[in-house]
Amino acid sequence: MKCGICKAEMEEKNVTYTEDNDQSVIVIRHVPAKVCTECGNTWYSGTVAKELEKIMDSFMASVFAEVSVISYAKSVA
Numbered sequence: 689m690k691c692g693i694c695k696a697e698m699e700e701k702n703v704t705y706t707e708d709n710d711q712s713v714i715v716i717r718h719v720p721a722k723v724c725t726e727c728g729n730t731w732y733s734g735t736v737a738k739e740l741e742k743i744m745d746s747f748m749a750s751v752f753a754e755v756s757v758i759s760y761a762k763s764v765a
């Protein structure tokens with residue numbers, strides 16, 4: 689697929705997704721995504737985006753650490 693911003697080719701990569709809110713920073717590693725080779729634009733498939741949301745929700749509710757590092761593969765499996 690092509691990048692929605694600059695139309696360059698996108699490649700499949702595992703990326704690190706970071707969510708930063710007032711209370712805490714959640715880092716999810718090894719998230720499958722497509723990344724633009726030109727501008728670095730990152731795109732998540734619908735399935736991955738949903739899983740990320742689920743992981744966020746459960747962590748927001750249960751974890752009060754300032755920084756949480758999660759592995760995507762382990763959370764989904």
Ligand SMILES: [Zn+2]
Pocket residue numbers: 691692693694695696724725726727728729
């Ligand atoms: Zn691009």
